[in-house]
Amino acid sequence: MDVKPGAVAAGGDAAAGLISSPNWITSRLDDLVNWSRANSLWPMPFFPACCAIEFMATAASRYDISRFGMERLGYTPRQADVLICAGRVPFKLAPMLRRIWDQMPQPKWCISVGACASSGGIFDTYAMVQGIDAIIPVDVYIPGCPPRPEGILYGIMLLQKKIKGESILDPTLRVEQLPDERGMFLRPAAVDELSEPFGNSVHQTRSA
Amino acid sequence: MNGASPNPSAAALQARFGGAIVGASVSCGDTIVVVARERAHEILRWLKETPGEAYDYLVDVTAVEYRDRERPLEVVYQLWSLPRRVFLRLKVELPKQEPLAVDSVVDLWRGADWLEREVYDMFGIAFRGHPDLRRILMWDGYAEGHPLRKDFPLRGRFSRAEQVRQALTKTPEAHHSVEELAVAEAFQQLSNDARQKLERAGGPGGA
Amino acid sequence: MGEKRTLELELATPGVDAEGRPIRVPLGVAEGRRAAAPDLRSELMLINIGPQHPATHGVLRLVVELDGEVVSRVIPHIGYLHSGFEKLGEYRHYNQIIPLTDRTDYLAAPSNNVALALAAEKLMGITITPRCTVLRVIACEMSRIMSHLVWAGTTAIDLGAFTVFLWAWQPREGIYDLLEEWCGARLTTSLTRVGGMMADVPEGWTARLRTWLQGLPKTLDEVDTMLARNGIWLGRTQDIGVVSAEEAVNRSLSGPMLRASGVAYDVRKDRPYLGYETYDFEVPIGEHGDVYDRYLVRMEEMRQSVKILHQALDRLPEGPVNAEDPRVILPPKHRAMSDMEAMIYHFKQVMEGVSAPVGEAYMAVESPKGELGNYFVSDGTAKPVRWRIRPPSFINLQALPFMAQGHLLSDLIAINASVDIVMGEIDR
Numbered sequence: 120m121d122v123k124p125g126a127v128a129a130g131g132d133a134a135a136g137l138i139s140s141p142n143w144i145t146s147r148l149d150d151l152v153n154w155s156r157a158n159s160l161w162p163m164p165f166f167p168a169c170c171a172i173e174f175m176a177t178a179a180s181r182y183d184i185s186r187f188g189m190e191r192l193g194y195t196p197r198q199a200d201v202l203i204c205a206g207r208v209p210f211k212l213a214p215m216l217r218r219i220w221d222q223m224p225q226p227k228w229c230i231s232v233g234a235c236a237s238s239g240g241i242f243d244t245y246a247m248v249q250g251i252d253a254i255i256p257v258d259v260y261i262p263g264c265p266p267r268p269e270g271i272l273y274g275i276m277l278l279q280k281k282i283k284g285e286s287i288l289d290p291t292l293r294v295e296q297l298p299d300e301r302g303m304f305l306r307p308a309a310v311d312e313l314s315e316p317f318g319n320s321v322h323q324t325r326s327a
Numbered sequence: 328m329n330g331a332s333p334n335p336s337a338a339a340l341q342a343r344f345g346g347a348i349v350g351a352s353v354s355c356g357d358t359i360v361v362v363a364r365e366r367a368h369e370i371l372r373w374l375k376e377t378p379g380e381a382y383d384y385l386v387d388v389t390a391v392e393y394r395d396r397e398r399p400l401e402v403v404y405q406l407w408s409l410p411r412r413v414f415l416r417l418k419v420e421l422p423k424q425e426p427l428a429v430d431s432v433v434d435l436w437r438g439a440d441w442l443e444r445e446v447y448d449m450f451g452i453a454f455r456g457h458p459d460l461r462r463i464l465m466w467d468g469y470a471e472g473h474p475l476r477k478d479f480p481l482r483g484r485f486s487r488a489e490q491v492r493q494a495l496t497k498t499p500e501a502h503h504s505v506e507e508l509a510v511a512e513a514f515q516q517l518s519n520d521a522r523q524k525l526e527r528a529g530g531p532g533g534a
Numbered sequence: 535m536g537e538k539r540t541l542e543l544e545l546a547t548p549g550v551d552a553e554g555r556p557i558r559v560p561l562g563v564a565e566g567r568r569a570a571a572p573d574l575r576s577e578l579m580l581i582n583i584g585p586q587h588p589a590t591h592g593v594l595r596l597v598v599e600l601d602g603e604v605v606s607r608v609i610p611h612i613g614y615l616h617s618g619f620e621k622l623g624e625y626r627h628y629n630q631i632i633p634l635t636d637r638t639d640y641l642a643a644p645s646n647n648v649a650l651a652l653a654a655e656k657l658m659g660i661t662i663t664p665r666c667t668v669l670r671v672i673a674c675e676m677s678r679i680m681s682h683l684v685w686a687g688t689t690a691i692d693l694g695a696f697t698v699f700l701w702a703w704q705p706r707e708g709i710y711d712l713l714e715e716w717c718g719a720r721l722t723t724s725l726t727r728v729g730g731m732m733a734d735v736p737e738g739w740t741a742r743l744r745t746w747l748q749g750l751p752k753t754l755d756e757v758d759t760m761l762a763r764n765g766i767w768l769g770r771t772q773d774i775g776v777v778s779a780e781e782a783v784n785r786s787l788s789g790p791m792l793r794a795s796g797v798a799y800d801v802r803k804d805r806p807y808l809g810y811e812t813y814d815f816e817v818p819i820g821e822h823g824d825v826y827d828r829y830l831v832r833m834e835e836m837r838q839s840v841k842i843l844h845q846a847l848d849r850l851p852e853g854p855v856n857a858e859d860p861r862v863i864l865p866p867k868h869r870a871m872s873d874m875e876a877m878i879y880h881f882k883q884v885m886e887g888v889s890a891p892v893g894e895a896y897m898a899v900e901s902p903k904g905e906l907g908n909y910f911v912s913d914g915t916a917k918p919v920r921w922r923i924r925p926p927s928f929i930n931l932q933a934l935p936f937m938a939q940g941h942l943l944s945d946l947i948a949i950n951a952s953v954d955i956v957m958g959e960i961d962r
């Protein structure tokens with residue numbers, strides 16, 4: 120937590136110069152709420168494929184995700200704040216992902232770990248969703264195939280940063296996205312555009 | 328490479344089944360025997376149960392479609408004899424003009440169950456006598472076809488938006504398990520809204 | 535092992551036999567419960583586990599029919615991770631398929647890389663160099679250890695012991711470091727190329743591998759201390775999910791699943807590749823075919839892998855890692871830049887790929903999960919007509935309904951864990 124003079128003043132060493140008594144605290148409510156939200160994120164792990172193994176490494180001995188207040192991997196969407204989608208999401212799995220997202224209470228965020236979750240990765244095939252942003256809104260994309268644990272931790276820190284910039288008074292932030300009459304969350308043209316192949320995959324899969 | 332001597336089982340099959348053996352060859356050291364579709368099951372049983380052959384371990388069942396559209400599809404059985412340590416590949420050709428079907432070998436090897444379901448799912452080849460021939464990797468009601476066929480485009484037949492829409496509008500329950508959940512029998516006892524939900528999903532109530 | 539731990543052990547242990555193996559506690563409990571169940575029979579209950587569930591090791595979905603707490607039927611549903619590997623392979627050159635194999639069984643990527651390269655080499659008739667052969671053995675055995683370590687850790691979590699996971703992950707991080715040094719990636723290694731390796735091991739790497747190998751048996755002993763004689767572990771694994779030898783063969787099980795049932799089928803011994811016949815190692819065989827025997831088999835396999843790794847390091851010859859074959863091996867960069875002929879080879883390989891002769895090849899290796907086969911059919915072009923993976927855990931998982939029938943719901947989790955599934959390989 121970075122203490123901004125004037126914004127947050129708490130009893131203790133950090134604010135010793137600003138206040139006379141340790142028994143009171145002044146802060147913008149936003150900062151307080153965001154600070155507590157950002158530092159006690161309860162992840163909902165959605166772990167279909169290989170990236171999950173790197174996430175496990177992040178949670179295990181060496182990288183120790185509990186330093187970020189995130190070691191409580193919930194496995195129940197109803198008690199989670201951040202959906203971590205680590206791995207590829209085929210169409211067959213898409214409704215489950217959406218359902219889990221719908222079951223999570225607000226406020227909620229989503230981290231997409233790895234190339235597959237973010238863009239379909241090397242799997243530009245008939246079976247794969249080309250990026251989960253066609254199904255659920257994503258806050259942080261972590262690149263890599265798989266991202267290194269350091270990358271995952273950096274993504275988590277980015278999300279914390281993003282949360283700290285939010286305002287609890289902003290009504291647009293916590294609106295639930297509802298499906299349109301076609302059952303989709305984005306316009307079809309937008310989905311098509313998001314799913315366009317890019318980079319190498321164009322060459323590699325179109326040359327046959 | 329093709330100089331390796333063929334597995335003696337090929338000659339034994341030729342002697343025993345004669346006309347049912349369409350051909351035998353060696354590729355990369357492995358013997359391949361192509362057999363007539365109608366007698367494939369009988370031949371596989373013979374290979375499994377004859378003491379001198381003893382191909383008791385079914386390694387794999389799969390299928391091949393060639394880029395040449397004229398060539399028939401092939402169902403491929405990879406066999407291994409645990410006591411004799413010999414490998415044999417058996418093939419059945421399925422011309423495209425005829426219905427793509429072959430007898431199931433689940434009664435010989437329980438292990439063939441999912442393998443045959445996968446071939447059915449990916450190639451549309453039916454296995455006669457299979458106890459539970461359903462799609463296994465794609466979901467029931469997958470509308471685009473059989474993905475590993477050569478006329479199936481790599482990205483599927485539909486646009487990405489349509490694929491996402493179809494995936495999202497499937498409720499997870501509707502994917503395949505309604506019958507297995509034995510709801511079919513209990514359907515009438517269900518609550519009204521559960522029944523309606525099933526009907527919308529195309530479950531047993533709708534059928 | 536410290537004194538104190540041994541003391542605690544004695545309290546929990548039912549004892550060991552002359553060879554130091556734990557004596558089995560007779561478990562009438564499961565039998566008794568099964569017999570008691572019919573009295574309570576009223577209505578079957580259906581529950582759905584997965585596809586998003588921590589104990590299904592990925593996105594497996596199990597529909598379970600319960601009679602009280604006894605499983606009367608399990609129906610596994612798979613395909614939630616179907617990504618179209620085999621179709622994608624038909625659009626790629628043989629070397630371009632190697633990165634795909636990383637992502638099938640992602641717990642043990644190097645052995646998949648080796649399996650694919652061996653199949654492509656069999657198809658093209660390429661002989662690899664002695665150094666490459668030994669390096670591949672090292673890669674295969676390292677992946678066996680890293681896969682079994684995760685297996686031990688996650689299975690222990692499923693049965694309520696978290697410590698093993700943390701302990702098992704320590705040496706795995708060591709392997710990650712070694713692999714990273716070798717090829718730059720921790721998980722998705724793409725270690726091999728058709729006809730060779732993507733790189734030789736760096737300076738001093740073998741010494742570091744040896745150091746790491748020295749530490750591993752200690753970890754294995756620690757894990758054994760925690761589990762092998764732990765009363766809870768014994769109670770939850772012995773006589774659970776029993777498969778007889780005939781059933782195991784009939785259901786085409788392979789790997790530790792098959793060997794725990796007492797069938798001594800190991801591709802390394804029965805259809806040797808990479809010169810495995812010249813290494814001195816044992817294939818551990820179980821006798822009861824239950825979850826506990828699968829655990830013992832896997833633990834022993836890791837010890838045997840350590841043995842093989844030591845032998846491989848001892849014999850690792852000097853010399854090139856890539857075959858002397860300009861058709862498949864890229865010329866060194868400096869030659870491609872200065873020598874016309876080398877440049878043409880470079881250009882042809884990169885643009886057209888390496889074409890394989892007309893034919894087909896099936897090549898099996900003993901991956902940590904079982905017999906991993908790659909089946910290529912070629913029509914003479916640079917891209918296979920068909921690339922088929924024989925997925926060991928797909929076929930092993932098939933036996934789950936059979937194994938779980940009549941057991942308690944909580945045993946279902948143990949049985950499922952004992953199969954050692956990786957959804958990436960099952961669904962492909």
Ligand code: SF4
Pocket residue numbers: 168169170171205206207232233234235236240241263264265266637722
């Ligand atoms: S991004 Fe790479 S490592 Fe992650 S799930 Fe996709 S293929 Fe696997």
